Amino acid sequence: MNISRRHLMILLPAAAVAWKHVLAGTPEDSPNYQMSEHWWGMLIDIPKCIGCGNCVRACQTENDVPDGFFRTWVEQYHRSDYHLETPEVISPDGGKEGFPVVKEGEEGKFFFVPKMCNHCTDSPCTQVCPVGATFITPDGVVLIDPKYCLGCGYCVQACPYGCRYIHPEKKVADKCTLCYHRITKGLTTACCEACPTGARQLADLKNPNDPIHEFLKTHTVQVLKPQMATGAKAFYNGLDGSVR
Amino acid sequence: MSGVEGYMYPNEVTLYWSVLIVLYPYITGLVAGAFILASLERVFRVEAVKPTYRLALLTALAFLLVAPLPLILHLGHPFRSPEMYFTPHSTSAMAMFGYVYMWYLMAVLVFEIWLDYRREIVLKSQQSKGLMRTIYKIMTLGSSNISERSQHIDDKVGWIVTLVGIPSAFLLHGYVGFIFGSLKANPWWSSPLMPVIFIFSAMVSGIAAVMLLYMATTKLRGQKIDMRCVDTVAMYMFYIFIIDFSLEMLDLVHRVYEADESFRSLNFLVHTKLYFSQIVVQICLGTIVPLVLLFLTQVVNLKELARKRIYAFSGSLALIGVLAMRWNVVIGGQLFSKSFLGYTTYKMALVTREGLLVAIGLTVLPLLFLWALVKLLPPWPDKNLHEAAAGD
Amino acid sequence: MSGLKDAGHLFRFAGLFVLAFLVFLVVRAYVVPKSFGEYGHYRGAAIGEIAARQVKFAGRQTCETCHTDIADIKAKGAHAHVNCEACHGALAAHADDPMSVTPAKLDTAVLCARCHTASAAKPASFPQVDPADHSGGAPCETCHNPHSPIIGSDSGASAAKGGAK
Numbered sequence: 001m002n003i004s005r006r007h008l009m010i011l012l013p014a015a016a017v018a019w020k021h022v023l024a025g026t027p028e029d030s031p032n033y034q035m036s037e038h039w040w041g042m043l044i045d046i047p048k049c050i051g052c053g054n055c056v057r058a059c060q061t062e063n064d065v066p067d068g069f070f071r072t073w074v075e076q077y078h079r080s081d082y083h084l085e086t087p088e089v090i091s092p093d094g095g096k097e098g099f100p101v102v103k104e105g106e107e108g109k110f111f112f113v114p115k116m117c118n119h120c121t122d123s124p125c126t127q128v129c130p131v132g133a134t135f136i137t138p139d140g141v142v143l144i145d146p147k148y149c150l151g152c153g154y155c156v157q158a159c160p161y162g163c164r165y166i167h168p169e170k171k172v173a174d175k176c177t178l179c180y181h182r183i184t185k186g187l188t189t190a191c192c193e194a195c196p197t198g199a200r201q202l203a204d205l206k207n208p209n210d211p212i213h214e215f216l217k218t219h220t221v222q223v224l225k226p227q228m229a230t231g232a233k234a235f236y237n238g239l240d241g242s243v244r
Numbered sequence: 245m246s247g248v249e250g251y252m253y254p255n256e257v258t259l260y261w262s263v264l265i266v267l268y269p270y271i272t273g274l275v276a277g278a279f280i281l282a283s284l285e286r287v288f289r290v291e292a293v294k295p296t297y298r299l300a301l302l303t304a305l306a307f308l309l310v311a312p313l314p315l316i317l318h319l320g321h322p323f324r325s326p327e328m329y330f331t332p333h334s335t336s337a338m339a340m341f342g343y344v345y346m347w348y349l350m351a352v353l354v355f356e357i358w359l360d361y362r363r364e365i366v367l368k369s370q371q372s373k374g375l376m377r378t379i380y381k382i383m384t385l386g387s388s389n390i391s392e393r394s395q396h397i398d399d400k401v402g403w404i405v406t407l408v409g410i411p412s413a414f415l416l417h418g419y420v421g422f423i424f425g426s427l428k429a430n431p432w433w434s435s436p437l438m439p440v441i442f443i444f445s446a447m448v449s450g451i452a453a454v455m456l457l458y459m460a461t462t463k464l465r466g467q468k469i470d471m472r473c474v475d476t477v478a479m480y481m482f483y484i485f486i487i488d489f490s491l492e493m494l495d496l497v498h499r500v501y502e503a504d505e506s507f508r509s510l511n512f513l514v515h516t517k518l519y520f521s522q523i524v525v526q527i528c529l530g531t532i533v534p535l536v537l538l539f540l541t542q543v544v545n546l547k548e549l550a551r552k553r554i555y556a557f558s559g560s561l562a563l564i565g566v567l568a569m570r571w572n573v574v575i576g577g578q579l580f581s582k583s584f585l586g587y588t589t590y591k592m593a594l595v596t597r598e599g600l601l602v603a604i605g606l607t608v609l610p611l612l613f614l615w616a617l618v619k620l621l622p623p624w625p626d627k628n629l630h631e632a633a634a635g636d
Numbered sequence: 637m638s639g640l641k642d643a644g645h646l647f648r649f650a651g652l653f654v655l656a657f658l659v660f661l662v663v664r665a666y667v668v669p670k671s672f673g674e675y676g677h678y679r680g681a682a683i684g685e686i687a688a689r690q691v692k693f694a695g696r697q698t699c700e701t702c703h704t705d706i707a708d709i710k711a712k713g714a715h716a717h718v719n720c721e722a723c724h725g726a727l728a729a730h731a732d733d734p735m736s737v738t739p740a741k742l743d744t745a746v747l748c749a750r751c752h753t754a755s756a757a758k759p760a761s762f763p764q765v766d767p768a769d770h771s772g773g774a775p776c777e778t779c780h781n782p783h784s785p786i787i788g789s790d791s792g793a794s795a796a797k798g799g800a801k
Contacts (some may be wrong), residue, residue, distance in 0.1 A: 035683075050758045052751045054722055061726045062692045070254045075755055085505075089585055097705035102756040116252070124429060128337035131327040135678035145682035148669075150327065151320015153260040154338050158430035162253030162582055165259055171320030180688035190726075192439040193693050196718040196751055197762070228428055244583035330664045333677055355649065362645065385652070387645035394642040401646065 001202060014080045018233040038139040039206040040178055041233035042189075044114055046240070048199035049190065051112035052075055056096040058194030062179060069165040071176040072116040072191055079242040080108040087242040113243055114200060114235075116191070117142060117163040117176035118224060121231030125155040125164065134173065140205075141180050146172045160228045177200075203235070250586025259578045259590050262598040264314035264576045267606055269420045269442060270567050271311045274610075276417040276443065277450015278304040279353070279409060284625065286406040292476035298360065298623035299461065300454045305353050306614035312345065314606055317597050331451035337423045348416045352409040358383070359402040361621050363390045379620075417421015417446045422572060431506035432577040434511075437495050444488035449566035451481045452559035457614070459556060466625070471548055475541075478555050482538040485562065489531050492569075509584040517579050517587060522572045689796035693721045702734070706783055713784025714763075721784065723747055745775040 021206030051074055059065060059072045078088040092094050092099065095112075119142045126134050126142060133149035144155075148150045149172035156164040156173060167174040179189035187193070190201045203212035215221075215237070222239040223232040236243075251425045282300035286288045325342075332339035358365070366388050369380035418439040422468055424430075425438025457475045462469045499507060514522055537558045541551050575590050593599035674680025699720040700707040710716055721727055723742060730737040745767075754764040770777070779787055 047759055050751055050762055054750075058693065058721075058726070073254050075251075086508075086585070089252070089583065091254055094254045098278070098750050098753075099755070099757065104756050106756060110755075112757065124427070127335045128338065128427070129333055129766060130341070131324075131329050131676040132333045132672070132679070133327075135682075136674055137683055138675055143682065143686055145679050145685075147685075148324070148327065148679050149321070149681065150324045152315075152318070152338065153320075154423070155256075156260050157578075158427050158429050159347040160582060162256045165258070167321060177686060180683075181687050182691055182693075182695075184687045185691070187693075187695045190693050193695060193719050194722045196715075196722045197769075198717055213250040228789065242300075244586060328665070328670050329660070331672060331677070350653070358649070371714060384646040387648055389645060391642055394645065397643050397646070553637060 004028075032186070035138040037206060038183075040119065040183060041203040041205055041212070041235060042116065042119075042178070042192075043201045043203050043212050044234060044236045045199045045201070046111060046113060046236060046238040048197045049074070049112040049114055050197055050199075051095060051099045052196060053095045053196040054097045054196060055114060055191035055200060056094050058190040059176070060096070060223075062182075062190035063133060063177070065174075066168050069168070069174070071163070071174070072114060075097075075111065075113045075115060076102075077242065078102075078108055078110050078114060078213050078231045079240060082241050087244070089189065090242070109240070111240065113239070114191075115161065115163065116234060117178070118161055118232035119176075119178055119231065120235040121233065123230060124158045124160065124228070128144045128154045130154065137180075141178045141183075142175075143177055144173050144175060146170060148173075149173050160225050160230065161232075180185075205233075246589065247589030248586060249588075251368065251583055252581040252586045252588050253583060254540060256578075256581055257588050258589070259575065260388045260592075261574055261578060262318060263458055263571075263575075263592055263600065263603045264318045264598050264606070265487070266567075266570045267314045268311065269417070269446075269574075270449070270505065270570045271307050271415045271606075271610070272312070272420060273442065273446030273566065273570075274450045274453050275308045275311065275348075276413040276449040277302045277382075277452075278307070279413045279450070279476065280447050281451045281480070283406050283410050283413075285446075286403060286412065290476060290480075292472050294472045296355055296454050296458045296477060298621075299618075301353065302356050302617045302621065302623060303454050303457055303614055304450075305357060306617055308345075308349055309613050310606060310610045313541050313609070314603075318604060319335065337419050337426060340419050344412075344416050344419060348409075348412050352405060352412050356402055356405045356409065359405065362398055363395060364621070364626065365391045388616070398545075411482055414443055417554060418443050418521075424577070430577050431504070431583060432510055432580070433573065435495060437491060439497065441488065442489045444491055445482060445566045445569055446631055447453065447484045448481060448488050448562050451473070452562040452566075455555060456559045456563070459552065469552065472550070474555060478538060478541060478558075480550075481559070481562070482535070482542060484529070485538065489535060492531075493564045507579050511588060513580045518572055518576050520577070521568050526568035528567050528573055529562055529566050534561045534565070543608045601606070625627050640711040641659050668735040676718075691728050692726040696720050698731050699727070701740070709781070710783045713781075714786050715783060742782075744782065750779075 007145055053074060055072055055201075056070065056074060063071060065071050075089050076095070076099045077090045080087070090099070099112075112202075119136070119140060121136070121140070123136060123142050126136055131148060131150060131154065132145075134142065134144045136157050146167075151166055151171045151173065153166055153173070156166060159175075162190075164173055166172070166174045178192075179187075182189060183202060189200075191199045192202050201211070204210045205212065210233075216235070219237045221237050223230075223235060223237040224239070224243070227230075247424070278300045281293065282297050282304070285294050285297045316325060319325060328339055332342065362384075365380055365383045367390070369377060369384050369388070372380055421439030421442030423432040425435050427433050455474060458477075459469055459474065499510070534557075537554045540546070541554055565598040578588075579590065580587050595601055669679045669681065670741050671680035671682075672678070675683070687731075696719040706720075712724075724739055727737075727739055730739055749767050751765050752767075758764055776782070781789075
């Protein structure tokens with residue numbers, strides 16, 4: 001690193017203070033973060049996704065996701081020109097180590113689709129929880145309370161998107177938290193941080209300056225399974241009709 | 245990925261609801277069905293089935309006591325289950341379980357059994373010795389009043405309890421059907437018919453169970469089976485079976501006709517992974533064969549022995565068929581992907597908390613409870629029990 | 637109703653219910669967590685607990701607070717929008733204690749190939765090559781500066797090893 005020792009002595013404490021500031025406080029107590037000022041969502045730009053699997057690995061690292069289960073995963077679609085309703089889909093280990101190479105010249109269209117919890121406003125999963133262990137926060141993030149969850153699995157059955165699982169060791173339901181512990185500190189989610197092409201971007205719908213507002217004005221977006229009327233907040237740009 | 249054909253969302257590959265969740269609706273179904281049989285005599289005055297009345301109530305109680313066990317064993321955190329009582333989520337059908345269960349157990353079954361047996365309980369509390377005497381004394385709740393008037397009151401109140409018990413039984417088992425039927429995420433389950441199908445198949449299984457238990461226990465006691473009773477029970481089972489079969493066929497025909505986006509995937513599922521359990525066991529062996537046999541008994545004048553054999557055989561097949569139905573609903577609903585692009589496999593464990601051995605144990609346990617209940621509160625008239633003042 | 641004394645046993649049975657209900661209410665008052673219902677039908681304290689979980693990725697802003705020279709090089713190059721930890725992995729531990737926690741050395745042969753190996757499934761506009769054809773086995777940083785990968789774009793700094801001395 002091209003920094004002189006003296007330069008370092010000045011920078012380090014400043015960095016330390018900045019870092020501690022980032023780490024400070026719980027959301028409802030922190031003077032910096034008011035839940036009522038945010039309404040979180042995610043923007044996923046399909047034409048930008050290269051299927052590198054960075055997001056899957058980053059999520060696993062950030063959130064200690066157990067092997068074999070996924071808070072986020074990437075699917076590779078092959079939509080044949082002749083069978084639009086029945087695409088071939090693969091997701092080897094959730095796309096964690098990327099995908100096998102597709103040779104040029106194949107018929108049909110190939111593309112990648114990152115999937116995650118859609119943090120639905122009318123989420124069927126929070127509706128069915130018998131005790132109130134899963135809920136949507138005032139700032140729009142669907143979370144699971146691991147100290148209260150019974151592990152009954154009803155929410156897992158109720159999610160139309162397959163984004164939930166029962167943690168094999170903790171025996172409670174688990175899923176993407178939209179990196180709540182990060183976004184409440186002004187950071188972005190781990191998957192967005194790791195995405196090299198900007199295919200995934202955190203969106204705060206209540207923030208008038210958030211780029212999503214401009215994006216939604218200028219692009220055609222879809223949500224997964226709109227017929228389920230879940231109020232999904234993961235918005236996809238360029239989502240093909242064959243995506244399940 | 246092992247056991248996966250086509251594409252499953254990565255988190256869908258494991259099944260989260262095991263054979264224990266198959267057992268739970270089966271057990272509560274037997275409870276509801278047995279109770280409906282009991283109510284036939286009590287409320288609808290079908291006098292012919294009276295010999296099964298008390299046995300039906302005890303059977304319902306024996307199974308109801310076991311019912312929470314598969315649920316508790318399945319939970320990731322069983323000791324947190326009281327949360328369903330303390331903070332039930334009003335939008336969740338499952339949250340209803342704690343209260344509906346407690347209501348049905350205490351305010352319906354235990355109450356009705358207590359009212360019907362109170363005279364015997366008081367007499368036994370006076371005539372038994374040792375531990376049994378204490379047990380019966382506790383069961384009297386300190387009241388030894390078995391006057392004519394008090395028994396008349398018991399009778400009237402018992403009638404009301406049974407009347408209230410009928411919708412309660414429907415609620416106890418119907419809400420389970422609703423748990424499945426209200427999930428829009430799963431097209432195999434999502435249907436307004438689901439609670440209705442559950443209730444009617446429950447009635448078939450409960451009535452079959454009590455009929456078989458009556459025939460078995462009567463034989464074991466060396467007594468003569470009341471054919472008028474068994475004929476009537478079988479007749480009701482037959483009619484309810486027809487309704488159940490019609491409902492299931494309606495669901496099937498509707499699916500095939502509408503052929504919505506899930507149809508292709510579900511159709512493949514039924515023809516491959518569910519072929520044996522659905523087509524062979526549930527529909528052919530478990531429904532059509534018993535229906536045909538029972539139909540025979542209704543239209544042909546068969547000898548007593550032939551009828552007994554047919555009832556026993558049909559009843560057993562019906563019980564297996566209804567269990568298969570629960571299996572096909574619960575397990576079947578998790579074998580296909582919500583992407584409609586793939587299938588997975590259920591790997592049933594053998595010796596774990598949710599394995600086959602536990603499942604078998606939970607099916608046998610109610611019979612042990614029933615045995616104990618029958619010893620404690622014999623459903624049959626006890627010639628030795630007489631009032632202190634007058635002979636019997 | 638006359639003959640209430642003959643219904644005494646019913647009152648005893650009802651009494652059991654009342655007693656059980658009262659016990660239930662008392663237990664409930666103790667057992668239900670205090671923050672339950674604060675924001676909705678859930679334990680309000682759970683929000684804070686989840687928000688207090690450990691952060692593993694520091695985030696590019698924190699990296700750039702110290703590594704200003706790399707940030708400068710990167711800002712002008714094709715990887716300007718690629719965050720540091722997308723390649724370097726989670727380094728909040730390093731940001732917390734830079735002297736003791738040293739980031740691992742990266743193997744460009746594996747790392748770069750993950751994104752840039754050509755596949756018909758990737759968007760056509762994305763720069764991608766067949767690694768074997770392209771460099772004949774030579775590691776990527778032989779010619780490309782990972783922080784400003786287009787050859788010749790990183791004026792001043794040396795091509796290899798990320799522009800370090």
